[in-house]
Amino acid sequence: MSFKEILFSLLIVLLVAACASMGTPDGGPYDEDPPIFVGGTPAPNAINVTDDKVVLEFNENIKLENAFEKVIISPPQKEQPQIKYSGNKITVQFYDTLIPNTTYSIDFNDAVVDNNEGNALENFAYVFSTGKEVDTLAISGTVLNAQDLEPIKGIMVGVHSVLNDTVFTNTSFERVARTDSRGRFSVKGLSPGKYRIYALADANGNYLFDQKSEAIAFYEKEITPYATRAMRNDTIWRDSITVDTVRTVEYTRNMPDDIVLRAFKEAFYSQYILKNPRDEHSNFSILFAAPNSELPRLKGLNFNDSAAYILESNATMDTLRYWLKDTTIYYKDTLEVAVTYNVLDSLMQLVPKTDTLYIAAKKKRETVIKEEIEKFEKEEKKFQKKMRKLPEYDENNPPVYVPPTKELQINTTARSQMDFGTELELSFNEPVASLDESMIHLATMVDSIQTPIPFVFKQSEKNIRKYNIYAEWRPEEKYVLTIDSAAFRGLYGGVSKPLKQEMVYSSLDSYAVLFLTIPHTGNDAVVELMQGDKVVATARTEENKCAFYFIKPGNYSLRLFIDKNGNSKWDTGSYEDKLQPEEVYYYPRMLDLRALFEYEQDDWDIKAPLNTQKPLEITKQKPEKEKQKINRNATRKFK
Numbered sequence: 001m002s003f004k005e006i007l008f009s010l011l012i013v014l015l016v017a018a019c020a021s022m023g024t025p026d027g028g029p030y031d032e033d034p035p036i037f038v039g040g041t042p043a044p045n046a047i048n049v050t051d052d053k054v055v056l057e058f059n060e061n062i063k064l065e066n067a068f069e070k071v072i073i074s075p076p077q078k079e080q081p082q083i084k085y086s087g088n089k090i091t092v093q094f095y096d097t098l099i100p101n102t103t104y105s106i107d108f109n110d111a112v113v114d115n116n117e118g119n120a121l122e123n124f125a126y127v128f129s130t131g132k133e134v135d136t137l138a139i140s141g142t143v144l145n146a147q148d149l150e151p152i153k154g155i156m157v158g159v160h161s162v163l164n165d166t167v168f169t170n171t172s173f174e175r176v177a178r179t180d181s182r183g184r185f186s187v188k189g190l191s192p193g194k195y196r197i198y199a200l201a202d203a204n205g206n207y208l209f210d211q212k213s214e215a216i217a218f219y220e221k222e223i224t225p226y227a228t229r230a231m232r233n234d235t236i237w238r239d240s241i242t243v244d245t246v247r248t249v250e251y252t253r254n255m256p257d258d259i260v261l262r263a264f265k266e267a268f269y270s271q272y273i274l275k276n277p278r279d280e281h282s283n284f285s286i287l288f289a290a291p292n293s294e295l296p297r298l299k300g301l302n303f304n305d306s307a308a309y310i311l312e313s314n315a316t317m318d319t320l321r322y323w324l325k326d327t328t329i330y331y332k333d334t335l336e337v338a339v340t341y342n343v344l345d346s347l348m349q350l351v352p353k354t355d356t357l358y359i360a361a362k363k364k365r366e367t368v369i370k371e372e373i374e375k376f377e378k379e380e381k382k383f384q385k386k387m388r389k390l391p392e393y394d395e396n397n398p399p400v401y402v403p404p405t406k407e408l409q410i411n412t413t414a415r416s417q418m419d420f421g422t423e424l425e426l427s428f429n430e431p432v433a434s435l436d437e438s439m440i441h442l443a444t445m446v447d448s449i450q451t452p453i454p455f456v457f458k459q460s461e462k463n464i465r466k467y468n469i470y471a472e473w474r475p476e477e478k479y480v481l482t483i484d485s486a487a488f489r490g491l492y493g494g495v496s497k498p499l500k501q502e503m504v505y506s507s508l509d510s511y512a513v514l515f516l517t518i519p520h521t522g523n524d525a526v527v528e529l530m531q532g533d534k535v536v537a538t539a540r541t542e543e544n545k546c547a548f549y550f551i552k553p554g555n556y557s558l559r560l561f562i563d564k565n566g567n568s569k570w571d572t573g574s575y576e577d578k579l580q581p582e583e584v585y586y587y588p589r590m591l592d593l594r595a596l597f598e599y600e601q602d603d604w605d606i607k608a609p610l611n612t613q614k615p616l617e618i619t620k621q622k623p624e625k626e627k628q629k630i631n632r633n634a635t636r637k638f639k
Helices: 003-020 365-388
Strands: 037-041 053-058 062-064 072-074 082-086 089-093 103-109 112-114 124-129 137-145 156-160 175-178 184-190 196-200 216-218 226-237 243-255 259-263 273-275 283-288 297-300 309-313 319-324 334-344 350-360 410-412 424-428 432-435 440-446 449-452 456-459 466-470 478-483 488-490 499-505 512-517 525-531 534-540 545-551 554-562 584-586 591-593 598-601
Touching: 053 124, 062 082, 072 175, 072 184, 103 184, 124 184, 137 243, 156 184, 175 184, 196 259, 283 334, 410 499, 512 591, 525 545, 534 545, 591 598
Parallel strands: 137 259, 512 598
Antiparallel strands: 037 053, 053 089, 062 112, 072 103, 082 089, 103 124, 137 184, 156 175, 156 196, 196 216, 216 259, 226 243, 273 283, 283 319, 297 334, 309 319, 334 350, 410 424, 424 466, 432 488, 440 449, 440 478, 456 466, 478 499, 512 545, 525 534, 525 554, 554 584, 554 591
């Protein structure tokens, strides 16, 4: 073959290979870079600014995401500026007059993203001053819910350089920030000096605490911001998974940056009567919008209320039920009553208020009697029909139908399998008028032989229609509870039926035991064993120690509060009284408790930073995932 023929053959092969590799034209690399700020009018960190319009320019077309939520301007504006974006520009038009000698900051957070791929420009803030210098100090920290240490997202944090106690309630913040998904905040643009710092769920947008329904937090100490030089590690990534270089760089660290604000709502309420239902003639209820500080007083207007009812109240005295004892009263279709209860006046003082209620029965007495007669006649017909089938039935002398005695219903917590710690309880559908304890029997069972054992029968302090049975319960032992017929008689004539329930208490091998040593708690802490939001058991510390017994296997968390007033419940704070809410702490890890095990935990450090204590597994306000670049170009197939 000649040289020309060989060269021609090679050209043919190359052409075929080129044709075989043909594909869709490549569109170029993906855009993975955020917008770049290239300039503004006025210039960044400009001084002596008088113009009320700011124009920011970027290297590509942009858009703003969730600007209302993410963009925060300091000092706060009474009339909100207009923020617009178009093409590669953002325009901020101020409507409030610019304050002289003041640093202005527009914190965009990560609201600025490119128009196509949504790459965010992180932590972008724009600053200028109407005075001769730009203030650069900052205060940072975290806002947590005081009761459960949940990070609070989106709450306002503000400062005042006026240090008196009334400034928070009558003057707008000087500078503000808003918390992110971790509850973190940074109040920027501060000048040297002393400040008071607050958090505020600002319901009406006036940047001051003037509504008792607003959640707040206040820091007890004055804060002096300062800057210091510090070192940190910066990581340079080669791609999304490969580290190129880690280098140590010097930076300016603004302090303090670890402030923790515990937000709470004061025990304020607008007290009023929600409703007053009367489903049956025999009783009615009064429901209030909030707890009462003392029992409301009731006066009958169309009946004599003296010894006329039995009052049933819940612990907070906001749900009241009146069981009428006199038929001449409860036969009335409408009861007129005057209810006197305490409300807060304009000076936040409790004063009595009286409401007149007209409490109508759901059905008129006439209708109820008619329904009872119809029911009696229907049952009587069924009875006579049944009797006619008997051979001894005498048509001329038919048996008289006697309606059954009204039943007083008994509900009990007694079950065939009982857990230790479960109270043995009886509850009734109406108040008990009389009872015979000699007709209540509790026995152990051994080889089918019942042996009576002593017990205590006592009305519950929490509910007048509930009773408890206390005995010396033993694991794996069989018990039988027997209640004779007519042991209880209700207020309205109901009679209880006989009841028999066999029970066995679980083996101790079914439970775990937990012993805790918690320094710095003394005898003042109430410790709560929890599953999710449910408090399973509580224990009070004695000399820094407490214990939980008969714990069912499972995953648990631990929370405690310092019970300063000894009422065994968590109490909120009061700004007027300069009273912080009672301190709450979490054990920082979940506990996997198993049967047959005794656990001892002595590593609970309640002095650890509050924002690090609550386990992430039970934290509801999860931090938003940081926006990470996906290096799609590294895996992109070039064709």
